[in-house]
Amino acid sequence: MLRLPPYRLLEPSSAEEAVKLLTDEPGEAMLIAGGTDLVPNMKHGLFEPKTVISLAKVEGLEGVSDSDAGLRLGPMTTLADASQNELIIERAPALAQAAGVVAGPQLRNVGTLGGNLMLDTRCRWYNQTYFWRKGLGYCLKKDGTLCHVVEGGARCVAAASNDTVPALMTLNASAVFLGPDGEREVAIADLWTNDGIVNKKVSADELLIAIKVPPQAPGHHGTYAKLRRRDSIDFPLFGCAVRLDLDEKGTVSGADLAAVALVARPMRVKGVEELLLGTKPGSEAFDQAVEEVAQLAYKRCRPLDNVPGDAEWRREMVPVYVRRALRSATASSGA
Amino acid sequence: MRTLHLLVNGDRLTVAAPDHWTLVEVLRYRLGLTGTKQGCDKGDCGACTVLLDGKPTLACILPAARAEGHEVVTIEGLRPAHCAEGGEGTDPVQDAFDRCDALQCGFCQPGMMLSARALLNENAQPDRETIQEALSGNLCRCTGYTQIIEAVELTVAEAAGADPVPPAWQVDRDGEDLPLAPTGETATGEGED
Structure with missing residues (x-):
């Protein structure tokens, strides 16, 4: 049995409110969408936030819409829905395929597109129980100073494991974040750093509110x-x-x-x-x-x-x- | 601590649970619905599968609060749901699992049957590949899946009007009752030489 560490669960109803709650407790609060990545990680003691902010009741984060600027994908769209969405299948077939092979059927029914984009990096020495990691003296990414992958490595090399991201990169997609200072749009290809501890250039008080896929070539x-x-x-x-x-x-x-x-x-x-x-x-x-x-x-x-x-x-x-x-x-x- | 208003197997329930509890913890330790199994408890094995608005979902990594406002069906709810629709006895999926010996230890079985039920509600005539895909999030460490998939195929065949297949343990290959002990020779434990 793996218990979650105790936390307070908040359920804001708007994106602005969610960002406000994030900034109220800097470093202490985390966002949860489907939770299929965060919950097992919390059970492994990798994250112990005091407050967890659920996005389940935030309005306007779900669904796929179409305009001249291309597709706008709500980050709370489940991977199952994304993989079966006709607009995505037609306009961005690689993304539909990628969403359809993330994890297994039950996880895709809850896991979200935004969650897959914001997925934590993964490593065989990191995604383990606290007991297991303690036995090894922990690792560079969490609680320790040693990398078990690269001998003497000073930089974490945990792997980006987001299935949907290569597809989004080939589609030249971008992500829209809402922060305390308003919205910003960034190309998904420019979102990354080579540090496995935190591999995204996203501030802790920003909320992903949309993924935009521009129109593709006719063929x-x-x-x-x-x-x-x-x-x-x-x-x-x-x-x-x-x-x-x-x-x-x-x-x-x-x-x-x-x-x-x-x-x-x-x-x-x-x-x-x-x-x-x-x-x-x-x-x-x-x-x-x-x-x-x-x-x-x-x-x-x-x-x-x-x-x-x-x-x-x-x-x-x-x-x-x-x-x-x-x-x-x-x-x-x-x- | 929070008060949760849940709809489980058709019953409206009000239950108090800590914020950080998952749905499987609420089902098992607050509601006594122990049919939902707590296996790996981290979203790998599928033993905790329940239906959330008809879709298979892992209860071990679903914060319980997420179930509010949604319809939860656990393995305990399959038979009542079947009877409510005018059926008799257990859900055909449960019946077929029984007749196909689609289990050994039984730990994966509630999740398997719920994944199968969700599939059949969406698609009454799935082919073998579709069945395999639908059950691919449920791990079994005993039987090796063959009889499990056969059980779902049997459900599909019988729903389409094929004759019911009698339980395997009731008939041998010639249609005769199986003898209780081998006839003729009696094991004595003594070797011939």
């Missing part, structure tokens, strides 16, 4: 491929999203690749578009380009022993999953 295709031991429940051991834009002749006019579950930040693999531009899926040139992209990803993506699964094996799987993602992207829906 947009996208997909997400996820490596894990079981085809359910597990966090990614490697995940990659691709965007493949095809012009009216069916040749590639734009492409992008982003990966997760490597280091503390999600990573965009640069130079992918150049390799694929002008090739036509089904042709030999395209197959050749896919192979070059897979080898490029193999060179750039170096998994560490931070999440379960042998790091060498995960690295060998990188080109496999990149190839699969690229080949299945052309079969995905496109707007």
Whole structure:
């Protein structure tokens, strides 16, 4: 049995009120959306906030709306709803796929899009019970001074494990935060630091109020491929999203690749578009380009022993999953 | 401490619980509904699955306050819900699990049956792959899933009008009653040489 540490639960009804409550208790209060990440972490003694602010009753944080500026996704939209939402499936297929393979069915019914974006980093030495961590003398990320992944490491390398983030990066999505000084919008690709302890440039008194996905190219295709031991429940051991834009002749006019579950930040693999531009899926040139992209990803993506699964094996799987993602992207829906 | 107004298995209940209690703690230790199992207690195993507004949800990581204003169905509520809709006896899913021997220790069974019930409410004719996906958040460490999936398939087949299958323990392969002990030879414990 794992009990939660005692806390006071507050249930504000507006985003402004939630931000006010956060600023009232600096460093003592935390936000909870679906709780599928925070609750197990609190049970493991990783967070012991005095106050937990539930977003369940905050109005206006749910649902998907469409305008000329693209899709506006409410952060409280559950992952199950996002994966089945017709607008997301049509306009941002990689995001729908990624949302549909986060954890297992029960977790997706409660876990939210915003929660997956704001997910804490994960590490096999960190996501453990207090008793387990104490036995090892703790770790750099929590309560200790030692990194068990990188010998002598001075920087935490817990892995960004957000399935939806590579998809959002390839879609050039942005996040809107509400803070005490008002709203700010930031590109999701620019949200990250390479510090596994806190890997997001988000202040503790800011609340995610929207995720914006701009309109994509007419021949947009996208997909997400996820490596894990079981085809359910597990966090990614490697995940990659691709965007493949095809012009009216069916040749590639734009492409992008982003990966997760490597280091503390999600990573965009640069130079992918150049390799694929002008090739036509089904042709030999395209197959050749896919192979070059897979080898490029193999060179750039170096998994560490931070999440379960042998790091060498995960690295060998990188080109496999990149190839699969690229080949299945052309079969995905496109707007 | 807070007062929770819950709707559990059709009953409106008022119960006091600390802010940090999860739904499984309220169900088991305040309401005595121990059919919901506390397994890993951190959202991995699915033993604590309940239906929240008809959707399978993990009660061990759901703050109890989140259940307010929603309809909770636990394993204890399956039979009453089935009877309320004019059915007889247990829910067909429960009946099929029984006849397919879809359990050994039984710890995962309430969660399995609730995940299956939620699936069948949404999709009356799921194929095997859909069943596997729907049950993929429920871990079983005993039987290896085959009979569990067969039980759901049996429910689907019978709902579509297939003949009811008699319990496996009532008939042997030839349709004869199973003998209680092997006939002919009697084990004596003595070796032949």
